[in-house]
Amino acid sequence: MRNCQNADLRDELPDFAADRMTGTDRARVAAHIAECVECAAEVELLRGAHRAMTRDLPRIDVARIMAALPAPPHATARPELVRADAGPMGEASGVRPIAGHPDRVVRHRPMWTGWRVAAAVSTIAVGGLSVAVIRDLASTGRSPMAGPAVVASPIAAPVGSSSGSSSAVGAGPDTQGGVPADVGSSAAGSASPTTTTMTPTVPPPAGVRPSTAGTDAGQESNPTGDVEAAASAGAGMAVAGSISDLSDGEVEGLLNDLDGLEASPSDEPDAAAPGLHAAVTP
Amino acid sequence: MSEPSRLNEADLDPLRDQADAVDRALVARWLGGDERAATLLVERHGAALARFGASLIGGRGSGGGEVDDLVQDTFVRAFQSLADFRGESSLRTWLFTIERRLLVDRRRAEQRRPDRVEIGEEDAATEYTALDAMVADETEGRIRRSLERLSPMQRDVFTLRIAEGLSYKEIADVVGSTEGAARVHYHNAVRVIKEHVDA
Numbered sequence: 001m002r003n004c005q006n007a008d009l010r011d012e013l014p015d016f017a018a019d020r021m022t023g024t025d026r027a028r029v030a031a032h033i034a035e036c037v038e039c040a041a042e043v044e045l046l047r048g049a050h051r052a053m054t055r056d057l058p059r060i061d062v063a064r065i066m067a068a069l070p071a072p073p074h075a076t077a078r079p080e081l082v083r084a085d086a087g088p089m090g091e092a093s094g095v096r097p098i099a100g101h102p103d104r105v106v107r108h109r110p111m112w113t114g115w116r117v118a119a120a121v122s123t124i125a126v127g128g129l130s131v132a133v134i135r136d137l138a139s140t141g142r143s144p145m146a147g148p149a150v151v152a153s154p155i156a157a158p159v160g161s162s163s164g165s166s167s168a169v170g171a172g173p174d175t176q177g178g179v180p181a182d183v184g185s186s187a188a189g190s191a192s193p194t195t196t197t198m199t200p201t202v203p204p205p206a207g208v209r210p211s212t213a214g215t216d217a218g219q220e221s222n223p224t225g226d227v228e229a230a231a232s233a234g235a236g237m238a239v240a241g242s243i244s245d246l247s248d249g250e251v252e253g254l255l256n257d258l259d260g261l262e263a264s265p266s267d268e269p270d271a272a273a274p275g276l277h278a279a280v281t282p
Numbered sequence: 283m284s285e286p287s288r289l290n291e292a293d294l295d296p297l298r299d300q301a302d303a304v305d306r307a308l309v310a311r312w313l314g315g316d317e318r319a320a321t322l323l324v325e326r327h328g329a330a331l332a333r334f335g336a337s338l339i340g341g342r343g344s345g346g347g348e349v350d351d352l353v354q355d356t357f358v359r360a361f362q363s364l365a366d367f368r369g370e371s372s373l374r375t376w377l378f379t380i381e382r383r384l385l386v387d388r389r390r391a392e393q394r395r396p397d398r399v400e401i402g403e404e405d406a407a408t409e410y411t412a413l414d415a416m417v418a419d420e421t422e423g424r425i426r427r428s429l430e431r432l433s434p435m436q437r438d439v440f441t442l443r444i445a446e447g448l449s450y451k452e453i454a455d456v457v458g459s460t461e462g463a464a465r466v467h468y469h470n471a472v473r474v475i476k477e478h479v480d481a
Contacts, residue, residue: 011450011465014443014444014447015447017444018444018445018447020447042472042476044421045425045472045475045476045479046444046472048421048422048425048479049425049429049440049444049475050444050445051422052422052425052426052429053333053336053337053429053441053444053445054333054445055422060324060328060329060331060332060350060353061350062321062324062325062328064350064354065324065328065353065354065357065358066317066320066321066324068354068357068358069320069324069357069358069361070358070361070362071317072312072313072314072315072316072317072320073313073315073365074313074314074315
């Protein structure tokens with residue numbers, strides 16, 4: 001049993017034994033130890049324990065630990081800021097300001113690439129969604145907001161140029177992906193980007209008119225008035241408004257001209273012109 | 283009677299507050315994207331975690347990679363949730379808490395494999411015998427052996443108090459106990475060690 005009743009001072013013995021006390025506090029404990037044999041013995045015991053616990057410790061491999069740590073949460077923002085300040089030359093100039101920390105540059109490059117991929121995917125998604133909405137509105141004839149200009153935007157580019165603009169590139173793959181969803185309601189058969197672009201602009205061949213199994217559904221869901229409204233929505237393209245005035249010969253002539261164009265499959269109008277079929281049909 | 287002790291604790295506070303302020307600043311810098319702050323934090327607390335880890339694991343881990351793995355896992359776990367660190371305790375105390383919980387989980391996993399536990403105990407005795415041969419001070423060797431006689435809770439509390447200088451309040455936070463219970467565990471540990479050394 002302990003004889004020393006100075007419990008508060010005994011609580012300080014570990015700090016005294018480990019040399020964590022200074023000044024008057026250390027002197028006060030030392031004075032007590034000089035008079036208390038029991039506390040003095042305990043201090044010696046604790047000193048031995050402190051030595052035993054702090055000796056022969058395994059070395060810490062800081063590099064190994066650092067390699068296992070996660071990246072800082074806001075690390076992605078830093079290289080972007082640096083690169084923006086570095087100018088428009090991109091990554092080569094962006095590396096310079098943080099050249100003192102090459103590891104950081106290397107580590108964040110995938111993040112930068114990820115943002116670019118995300119931006120591209122977003123562009124494609126938005127473009128595809130726009131085309132899908134436009135096509136859906138055009139098929140149902142409820143597109144007063146879309147107007148001819150909106151429709152013409154994704155339409156004209158692939159037809160006019162084989163290389164395509166950025167919007168055409170964005171709309172292309174998604175158009176292909178979006179068409180199957182629309183097939184049941186508004187379009188028939190397989191569709192290519194050009195198919196979509198040709199839909200409102202190209203008059204269907206007269207001989208193809210009966211082969212509209214897929215267009216029947218479109219006709220059923222679209223009363224004549226709606227179809228005409230859809231056609232008038234595309235009146236800015238000048239073809240839809242006057243197509244009923246053309247004779248069969250004139251229509252055939254136009255089709256022949258179109259067949260002469262490159263990248264214009266002969267079955268395109270058949271694939272994606274149900275609305276116009278309805279408009280042309282008296 | 284108790285006033286001198288409180289004053290003494292208060293005298294220690296400025297140093298601790300300064301260390302805590304540095305830790306908080308480093309944490310903020312790391313959260314802001316500065317990876318060098320992580321290096322500094324690892325360097326500041328790695329040794330203490332290894333010391334406590336060696337005590338937690340016992341003799342079988344003191345010379346091998348088990349302590350290294352435990353320290354690394356502790357830092358990984360800590361940095362994964364560093365954004366949630368509120369600074370209510372010191373960072374070191376928080377790290378000790380994570381380290382101890384990790385080892386408690388491992389002990390529980392080992393207890394599901396009885397043969398592993400028995401082998402571990404034998405290995406501990408063997409390694410301690412080897413270590414004792416290297417220890418010049420006979421008293422220190424006895425103390426080392428006596429530490430193995432402590433219960434896990436007593437050893438944890440004793441290590442945190444002696445080697446790390448944590449207060450009983452901080453120890454209670456680490457081991458998930460009360461300040462009074464931590465004090466009792468400490469004094470019981472001292473008694474066991476003293477009895478073994480004097481025997």
